[in-house]
Amino acid sequence: MEMNGYIEKAEQVLMHTYNRFQIVLDKGQGVYLYDIEGKKYLDFAAGIAVFALGYGNKEYNAALKNQIDKLIHTSNLYYNVPAVKASEKLIKASGMDRVFFTNSGTEAIEGAIKLARKYYYNKNHQAGSEIISMNHSFHGRSMGALSVTGNPKYREPFEPLIGGTVFADFNNLNSIKEKITDKTCAVLVEPVQGEGGVYPADKEFLSGLRNLCDELDILLIFDEIQCGMGRTGKMFAYQGYGVKPDIITCAKALGCGVPVGAFAATEKVAAAFEPGDHGTTYGGNPFATAAVSKVFDLYEKENLLSHVNETAGYLEEKLDELAVKYDFILERRGKGLMQGLEFKIPVKDYILKAMDKGLIIISAGANIIRFVPPLIITKEHVDEMIGILESVF
Numbered sequence: 001m002e003m004n005g006y007i008e009k010a011e012q013v014l015m016h017t018y019n020r021f022q023i024v025l026d027k028g029q030g031v032y033l034y035d036i037e038g039k040k041y042l043d044f045a046a047g048i049a050v051f052a053l054g055y056g057n058k059e060y061n062a063a064l065k066n067q068i069d070k071l072i073h074t075s076n077l078y079y080n081v082p083a084v085k086a087s088e089k090l091i092k093a094s095g096m097d098r099v100f101f102t103n104s105g106t107e108a109i110e111g112a113i114k115l116a117r118k119y120y121y122n123k124n125h126q127a128g129s130e131i132i133s134m135n136h137s138f139h140g141r142s143m144g145a146l147s148v149t150g151n152p153k154y155r156e157p158f159e160p161l162i163g164g165t166v167f168a169d170f171n172n173l174n175s176i177k178e179k180i181t182d183k184t185c186a187v188l189v190e191p192v193q194g195e196g197g198v199y200p201a202d203k204e205f206l207s208g209l210r211n212l213c214d215e216l217d218i219l220l221i222f223d224e225i226q227c228g229m230g231r232t233g234k235m236f237a238y239q240g241y242g243v244k245p246d247i248i249t250c251a252k253a254l255g256c257g258v259p260v261g262a263f264a265a266t267e268k269v270a271a272a273f274e275p276g277d278h279g280t281t282y283g284g285n286p287f288a289t290a291a292v293s294k295v296f297d298l299y300e301k302e303n304l305l306s307h308v309n310e311t312a313g314y315l316e317e318k319l320d321e322l323a324v325k326y327d328f329i330l331e332r333r334g335k336g337l338m339q340g341l342e343f344k345i346p347v348k349d350y351i352l353k354a355m356d357k358g359l360i361i362i363s364a365g366a367n368i369i370r371f372v373p374p375l376i377i378t379k380e381h382v383d384e385m386i387g388i389l390e391s392v393f
Helices: 003-013 058-070 081-094 105-124 143-147 152-158 173-179 203-216 286-301 304-325 348-356 379-392
Strands: 025-029 032-035 040-043 098-102 130-134 165-168 184-189 219-223 247-250 261-265 329-335 338-343 368-371
Touching: 040 379, 058 286, 081 098, 081 247, 081 261, 081 286, 098 105, 098 286, 105 130, 105 143, 105 184, 105 219, 105 247, 105 261, 143 152, 165 173, 173 203, 184 203, 203 219, 286 304, 304 329, 304 338, 304 379, 348 379
Parallel strands: 130 165, 130 184, 184 219, 219 247
Antiparallel strands: 025 032, 032 040, 098 261, 247 261, 329 338, 338 368
């Protein structure tokens, strides 16, 4: 079947919840993807910040093949070795004390919400707590995650949501202070807002937020689903700020392609959960956690964080040059290999023309091109990407 045939068939059988690009991807190698007609694309989207190790990593693939032959699923009625190893590595990398593995980022957010509310319930002996989330944030599409997503476009069609959420302004500590009540159990923040426009938090904002939460015994939750796992040059973005949360959520590059997420917490907070408070059939299965464990091994073996810091500076420099050269670009912003260019006009046509020329990029809102490539990209790949963009512009 040709490309158009697969696209037509997909439109007949899949729910129309995505406006997909009109290509059918078939395979990948390194930082390149290939469609079923053999056309080659430089990938600066990485499956939306997922494929940090690039495509076709032999050690990663071998670890998954080995685990398939041993054991894929047991349920959480039993222990399994990969989950223990993956938990140890995530705890070491994050500075947290306890881990719960999920199947996705949105499930990690759901779990973090429940843990924060249970902590409040145990402390105050009553329900009815509230979470303060940020305007323009994005935390997922399930009902709980939508409830803490600060974008009416995503929320309104599905209301009423779970309630107990109030919204404050990102990078505005006073805005948060104004929303705090005796019902506030937690503040939820992305250290770098992704879908909301690639906005990094100010150091003073996160430091002030940590002090405020300590003063009032309010939990601080960092959503590291997109900005975590090395993308900003630290394993987790908050480590670059020197601010430690009480709960973190992560996913995307945590499994580098295998659907897996996690939320982790300090011992004091994690102790709020008792058997029966939370659960999952598939979460923490041997296959998914074997992927997580191998990802951490490969990050260390390939010294990936140092590579990100070296390459990110070059990417920033080249994107800054574009912003100066073209008057329809307003600014560049971001951290590490999570960058955005904001335009005066919608970027959809630029993205489509770039794809025609063999470059995959994505947006963050209507006017922002988002760059979240595999973390293994080199300066040569940056030059190739910039060359294609300039030809499009």
